[in-house]
Amino acid sequence: MNTLKFTKKSEVATEQHNQEVYKEKVTKIFDKNINIYIPNNLSLFITNVCNSKCFFCINSNYTNHDDSDEFYYKSLEKVLNNLSPEEFEITITGGEPTIKIERFVNTLKMCHDRGFHFRTISTDGLNLLKKYNGKEVCEYMVEYGAVHNISISRMAIYNNKEIMGCDSVTDTDIEKLAYFFNNHDAEMRMSCNLISGYVDSMDKILEYVDHYQKLGVPTVMFRELVGIKNSPKMIDVFKPSKEFKKIDYIIAEVYDVEVYEYKDYIVKHYIQKESHNTSVKNTSFRNGILREGFSGNIIKKFEEE
Ligand code: SF4
Structure with missing residues (x-):
């Protein structure tokens, strides 16, 4: 993935x-x-x-x-x-x-x-x-x-219920949780899948990152869905602008990792590869x-x- x-x-x-x-x-x-x-x-x-x-x-x-x-x-x-x-x-x-x-x-x-x-x-x-x-x-x-990696799933900023089919944790509670975990050296993150019509473009990725950064969440993850027809692919969605400065490229067994600096973030793009191991x-x-x-x-x- x-x-x-x-x-x-x-x-x-x-x-x-x-x-x-x-x-x-x-x-x-x-x-x-x-x-x-x-x-x-x-x-x-x-x-x-x-x-x-x-x-x-x-x-x-x-x-x-x-x-x-x-x-x-x-x-x-x-x-x-x-x-x-x-x-x-x-x-x-x-x-x-x-x-x-x-x-x-x-x-x-x-x-x-x-x-x-x-x-x-x-x-x-x-x-x-x-x-x-x-x-x-x-x-x-x-x-x-x-x-x-306290990973809280939310597929969209405002209309998460349309995707997950249940009430989601409110922004107020996310802010409280981020404050609590940040003050206890715990790493909370938001986790979002790429879904057509929701987070499916670079602009929407950055909007999502910005929203949760304002609530105090230090890490945000995006994943492409596996096995779902016509769902957006990371390679098509992740279009780093000039503001992303490539600082490293890590070759590993399961992933290659492109590493960027972007504003006050380190951004890692994990590219899955076939492993014969x-x-x-x-x-x-x-x-x-x-x-x-x-x-x-x-x-x-x-x-x-
Ligand atoms: S993917 Fe499945 S297990 Fe995970 S939150 Fe949605 S319904 Fe629940």
């Missing part, structure tokens, strides 16, 4: 690591020896339920099925106890992971207590200011170290199944009794 990322220059130093740089290693996961990229991104699907109804959702087959809490916690515990925090980083996703607030908070704690770092928290942001056991959800995120780059855990990627080989399957 080709992506574009605007990060305030003042925040670049807080990036967790250079995601374009990986190492490889054969590691034992349960009873299998698997050649993986390190750090490996383990996506934990906390729930399949989502309040949104995005037309481009790749999770729609799962939305009616969630494990019992007992099975979820037991199987997750076994997975986390089997993996090394030195080799795996956690992405929290779903469905909407905060729709089940208790699971969300408990999962953060389970990962944190075992020494795992969080790579990304993927959410629509609606529940981050909600209280659970006397504290706001965003406070638990800081407490448990879920402070990198068969090492496992990502893993996922969903419904009791740990697997390579989102739909690859099963590494371990737990059955609900």
